Amino acid sequence: xxxxxxxxxxxxxxxxxxxxxxxxxxxxxxxxxxxxxxxxxxxxxxxxxxxxxxxxxxxxxxxxxxxxxxxxxxxxxxxxxxxxxxxxxxxxxxxxxxxxxxxxxxxxxxxxxxxxxxxxxxxxxxxxxxxxxxxxxxxxxxxxxxxxxxxxxxxxxxxxxxxxxxxxxxxxxxxxxxxxxxxxxxxxxxxxxxxxxxxxxxxxxxxxxxxxxxxxxxxxxxxxxxxxxxxxxxxxxxxxxxxxxxxxxxxxxxxxxxxxxxxxxxxxxxxxxxxxxxxxxxxxxxxxxxxxxxxxxxxxxxxxxxxxxxxxxxxxxxxxxxxxxxxxxxxxxxxxxxxxxxxxxxxxxxxxxxxxxxxxxxxxxxxxxxxxxxxxxxxxxxxxxxxxxxxxxxxxxxxxxxxxxxxxxxxxxxxxxxxxxxxxxxxxxxxxxxxxxxxxxxxxxxxxxxxxxxxxxxxxxxxxxxxxxxxxxxxxxxxxxxxxxxxxxxxxxxxxxxxxx
Numbered sequence: 001x002x003x004x005x006x007x008x009x010x011x012x013x014x015x016x017x018x019x020x021x022x023x024x025x026x027x028x029x030x031x032x033x034x035x036x037x038x039x040x041x042x043x044x045x046x047x048x049x050x051x052x053x054x055x056x057x058x059x060x061x062x063x064x065x066x067x068x069x070x071x072x073x074x075x076x077x078x079x080x081x082x083x084x085x086x087x088x089x090x091x092x093x094x095x096x097x098x099x100x101x102x103x104x105x106x107x108x109x110x111x112x113x114x115x116x117x118x119x120x121x122x123x124x125x126x127x128x129x130x131x132x133x134x135x136x137x138x139x140x141x142x143x144x145x146x147x148x149x150x151x152x153x154x155x156x157x158x159x160x161x162x163x164x165x166x167x168x169x170x171x172x173x174x175x176x177x178x179x180x181x182x183x184x185x186x187x188x189x190x191x192x193x194x195x196x197x198x199x200x201x202x203x204x205x206x207x208x209x210x211x212x213x214x215x216x217x218x219x220x221x222x223x224x225x226x227x228x229x230x231x232x233x234x235x236x237x238x239x240x241x242x243x244x245x246x247x248x249x250x251x252x253x254x255x256x257x258x259x260x261x262x263x264x265x266x267x268x269x270x271x272x273x274x275x276x277x278x279x280x281x282x283x284x285x286x287x288x289x290x291x292x293x294x295x296x297x298x299x300x301x302x303x304x305x306x307x308x309x310x311x312x313x314x315x316x317x318x319x320x321x322x323x324x325x326x327x328x329x330x331x332x333x334x335x336x337x338x339x340x341x342x343x344x345x346x347x348x349x350x351x352x353x354x355x356x357x358x359x360x361x362x363x364x365x366x367x368x369x370x371x372x373x374x375x376x377x378x379x380x381x382x383x384x385x386x387x388x389x390x391x392x393x394x395x396x397x398x399x400x401x402x403x404x405x406x407x408x409x410x411x412x413x414x415x416x417x418x419x420x421x422x423x424x425x426x427x428x429x430x431x432x433x434x435x436x437x438x439x440x441x442x443x444x445x446x447x448x449x450x451x452x453x454x455x456x457x458x459x460x461x462x463x464x465x466x467x468x469x470x471x472x473x474x475x476x477x478x479x480x481x482x483x484x485x486x487x488x489x490x491x492x493x494x495x496x497x498x499x500x501x
Contacts, residue, residue, distance in 0.1 A: 043215070053272065089108075097370035109165075112155065123156075136165055228263030303329055307329060315426065388410060404474070
């Protein structure tokens with residue numbers, strides 16, 4: 001239940017953005033000669049943000065009015081997935097439209113290769129766009145505590161303000177690298193500081209030219225662990241006190257099938273408060289677009305790297321699982337020029353599809369080949385059944401607690417399988433998407449569904465063959481590992497190295 005007793009605080013925090021009047025800006029809409037002005041692009045990402053943690057996705061206790069309003073003004077995807085529920089691989093896919101085995105960013109901290117294809121910002125820069133990236137990067141590879149060097153490893157972004165990657169978002173702890181590659185610390189919660197940086201950038205752009213801006217927030221990602229009342233360690237999400245005060249911890253309802261404990265209530269409280277901070281910051285961005293008169297000619301997109309299990313299904317890690325809480329993401333697009341407001345689509349949509357589809361909606365032509373699909377026409381037409389199978393996977397290189405599984409999602413089923421010693425019961429799954437939306441009944445070992453499982457296994461091997469994925473695991477990635485290790489490999493992809501064997 002919403003915390004109505006805190007409504008005055010909500011109003012003070014300016015959660016509702018609808019009352020602000022927008023300036024009329026002649027840069028919005030058609031040019032004088034009748035030619036259409038290229039649309040701006042705003043991609044906003046939060047990290048580890050589960051699809052079910054938004055009001056517009058059916059959660060009646062989370063406080064996310066700005067994102068809910070955004071969904072009402074655009075298209076909300078009910079079946080969007082990250083393909084691989086890990087930060088770096090997701091980011092590599094949306095920047096390249098390429099499978100991680102081909103773009104190099106197949107695990108966390110393995111860099112996106114700069115020399116395999118034209119990346120998103122590079123394509124737009126060639127079209128005259130001003131390009132900027134603010135917030136979490138996590139594409140450089142190797143040691144995280146260093147600035148992103150100028151040149152090809154900025155992937156076409158002219159203005160980059162980032163901490164690369166770190167996981168302490170508190171004032172005085174969170175930082176960024178300035179234009180002189182010096183570390184500066186925020187005096188406020190990280191997401192607020194990064195939002196200020198994005199607003200400042202929008203105030204300085206040349207409005208005679210289109211812009212492409214990525215704003216990447218780390219919360220509601222965990223930032224460490226706490227020792228619970230049960231004596232065990234649990235992931236920590238506690239955040240800004242004003243956001244924490246929006247919720248009454250004892251009134252929070254947990255996901256279906258999750259045992260209600262004091263420690264899980266602690267986790268959910270921080271997670272939901274962080275999500276409300278994301279929402280408030282998103283509202284500030286949208287207010288700025290309206291203030292500048294640019295909201296009508298901007299394709300604005302909100303999504304996330306992956307979700308968070310929050311100990312559902314007895315998961316040890318927050319992500320890296322085939323389950324919806326890990327692999328399914330919020331995905332909302334607003335573009336008044338081409339998309340009617342208030343739409344919901346059940347179209348199967350993956351991270352690989354984001355770059356070609358966004359460029360398609362923007363009318364930006366690109367002759368390069370993608371591993372994902374341009375689904376812009378299907379989205380505009382309201383086509384729901386254009387995709388019948390979506391590949392999902394996780395790769396294991398042997399130095400972290402990650403898993404190794406492959407699978408598919410169809411409109412009716414979620415399926416994944418492990419291999420050999422890497423096969424964990426939690427990653428051997430078969431869920432009926434219609435009858436079991438909370439995915440509480442695993443049918444993987446049920447003989448009544450043997451034929452369904454075999455059919456989905458066949459679909460899985462079909463996409464694996466396409467990418468020369470022979471169920472590669474830890475030993476395989478160690479065998480072909482470059483001398484400089486995967487973390488500092490900027491030349492050849494796993495796809496190329498396996499092909500050379």
